[in-house]
Amino acid sequence: MDDAYIGDVLELVAAIPPGRVMAYSDIAREVGGGPRQVGSVMSHWGSDVPWWRVVRADGRPATGHEERALVHFAKERTPMRPGGERVDLREARWEPPSIRS
């Protein structure tokens, strides 16, 4: 768990556009490591980035932050599934532009 890794994760999270989200597994595939590591980084150093734009694989917000995340989702008009508890990943999932040609 080095600073470079932490920086990569936070940087990527900070790059997620409003109204869009990324799953822990998505971030893990981008920066390396596993989803749990990404979760660990977020829990320790994610307080100053748009953490609510990082959701679980099923579209539910991070454990322990469901309520606060929903407020932000409503404010950003994030596409939600019927029921409003989970993000509609099909619509809101964001792919970093770093894939370049």
Next chain:
DNA sequence: TGCTTGACTTACG
């Protein structure tokens, strides 16, 4: 060194 833990996933029934 070995076991437990955690902002997680995926596979199954």
Next chain:
DNA sequence: CCGTAAGCCAAGC
């Protein structure tokens, strides 16, 4: 769709 079980990666004790 829901709950359970197993897999995973690294850190903490």
